[in-house]
Amino acid sequence: MLKWQSQIYREGDPVKKINLFFITLICAQTLFAHPHAFIDMKTKVLVDKQQLVGFSMQWILDEPSSAAVLYDVKQAKGDKKALQKLIDEVIGNVVNEHYFSYLFDKQGNKVKYSAKPQNYGMKSSGAQVLYYFDFMLSKPQLLQDNEFTLSTYDPTYYVSMYYDQPFHSAVDFSQLPENCHGEVLEPDVNEKLKTYASSLDQSQRNEDDTLGAQFAQKVRLICK
Numbered sequence: 001m002l003k004w005q006s007q008i009y010r011e012g013d014p015v016k017k018i019n020l021f022f023i024t025l026i027c028a029q030t031l032f033a034h035p036h037a038f039i040d041m042k043t044k045v046l047v048d049k050q051q052l053v054g055f056s057m058q059w060i061l062d063e064p065s066s067a068a069v070l071y072d073v074k075q076a077k078g079d080k081k082a083l084q085k086l087i088d089e090v091i092g093n094v095v096n097e098h099y100f101s102y103l104f105d106k107q108g109n110k111v112k113y114s115a116k117p118q119n120y121g122m123k124s125s126g127a128q129v130l131y132y133f134d135f136m137l138s139k140p141q142l143l144q145d146n147e148f149t150l151s152t153y154d155p156t157y158y159v160s161m162y163y164d165q166p167f168h169s170a171v172d173f174s175q176l177p178e179n180c181h182g183e184v185l186e187p188d189v190n191e192k193l194k195t196y197a198s199s200l201d202q203s204q205r206n207e208d209d210t211l212g213a214q215f216a217q218k219v220r221l222i223c224k
Helices: 002-008 020-027 063-076 080-096 191-199 211-215
Strands: 037-048 051-061 101-104 118-125 128-142 147-152 159-162 180-185 218-223
Touching (some): 037 128, 037 218, 051 063, 051 147, 063 080, 080 118, 080 128, 191 211
Antiparallel strands (some): 051 128, 101 147, 118 128, 147 218, 180 218
């Protein structure tokens, strides 16, 4: 996977705006409409002493995208250092894009994250690959009388990042205190926008970087 990334990400190349992690997923696909790849997400809200401290995430790649990753794993031939390097570089790309996650508080202020993920790695199960990591907030946020909204998406919508139903299995709110509750909100996307997205092919990767936000689900935490 990373070998392909280095070939695609050239100085001056018009596609360099797109994160390397997602470029690889795109190259693994043969579809000609947005999205081109799919990531099934699972998230756990992390709380400590009545404060929001971060999120624990799992990203499950679709089978064609996973095939590209598994090819590179096979090329590592059991070399643990080489495999760890592959994982470190992919997670590093995700971190450089702020985990593709956007968190806002009740006042609409953007909450910053720590630059270093915790407990990260990769697993494979059959024909699919799962990346996991915890991303922590740079400063714990008080939950009382507050509200937080988290959206995770690829801005170009080349990759669909989604929580599958039932949502109680996809998002774990178990650490929230009694004065809080969580929910997953579906985007309100009209047919015109859906038609526009489905009309875009792989050659139009830099045409629109607002699609992802419009198709993104939202995890909302509401505390009294």
